[in-house]
Amino acid sequence: MNPFVCDLPAYRVIFGPGTLAQLPDEVRRLGARRALVISMPAEARFAEEASRQLGDMSAGVYAGVVAQHVPVEMLKAAAEHAAQSGADCYVVIGGGSTVGVGKGLALQTGLPIVAVPTTYAGSEMTPIYGLTEAGVKKTGKDRKVMPRTVIYDVDLTMSLPSHISAPSGMNAMAHCVEALYAPDANPIVSLLAEEGIRALARALPAIVKDPSDRTARSDAQYGAWLGGTVLGAVAMSIHHKLCHTLGGTFNLPHAETHTIVLPHATAYNREAAPEAMRRIAGALGATDAAGGIYDLVGTIGAPRALKDIGMPEDGIERALDLALQNQYANPRPLDRDALRTLLRRAWAGERP
Ligand code: NAD
16 A cells, blocks of 8 residues: 555534534533524524524524625624624534635634534535635635534435535535545545445435435435545545636536536546546446436436536636646646536536
8 A cells, every 4th residue: 555644634523313402512512602603594593493502602693694605795794793792612504605604703713613514515524714805715724714513413404405405415526526536645535535425426316306305315414524524635636626716707606516517527537547437436336437427417407517507608718727827736637628628518518
């Protein structure tokens, strides 16, 4: 076996139905006394319930998360509210947008986060934060933004509609796919990534078929946990770079962009990362990794074409300029013509 470094941050996970009830104990365990519960307006009912359970330990609810990618103005408003509330801990209940606000606050104050994720984005398992200023999103890594405790309560995901569940799960799968060919991949992370793909490939079609399938919902949370873990542990490559660029430049929805680009980014690396391809295809039960992902996207009825989510065709050259600006590790060298083909196919929704 080749030498490697495996750097997984410590975290605590509470997994299972009804586990939101353990929130007060988990906040107490961190030595906190006043937890501010943060959510989007649409998830305020969960936040209110959490606040009720916290009782005297609640610093109230802040349901002011109204956008993705943590715009700095939104974070400033949240920070003012949090300071006035006297909070010494943040409880974030929602998807990656809400977790992102908690991370932005923790970056400023160093206070601990308890995350209760309700989508499959996986942000709760990473020390990665993002902030958007004047339309430009910058990301960074800092252990202090990593939630100390994560509560995966399947009950809070039952209301996630299929059209959000499916792309959100593919976002988690994208983390797993790129972890398998990461420049700093290691055997432990690869095992987690492969298992994440397997869990998500099993769960997502079942959720779309029957959104009330609790077993499938909890499998998807398990896959999301693994996806987030590997995202935080190793470097991501061409797929994440392209999605970051496309999302930021054309204001495309995060999870849908990942869903559409993933089969094409996988195909781009098909020849250069054969062992990763073998493992991805095996976990999907497919003969070809990229084709298997494309078929899965079709099965779960998620979008397949960038043109269908608002990407202009004449934006392809601009996206290429930006994606090639900084060089980064990828199994196959970055080639403008080959990347143009990738983006054209993803734009049109063609088979990779
Ligand atoms: P999101 O948090 O914006 O949520 C998407 C939608 O789902 C929202 O409309 C929300 O109201 C709804 N929703 C959430 N839970 C629900 C539920 N239980 N029932 C019904 N509706 C529900 O989207 P997301 O895809 O989870 O997160 C995207 C953001 O997370 C992006 O900003 C992305 O950059 C970030 N992200 C960060 C990391 C990281 O490691 N830092 C990882 C993944 C994603």
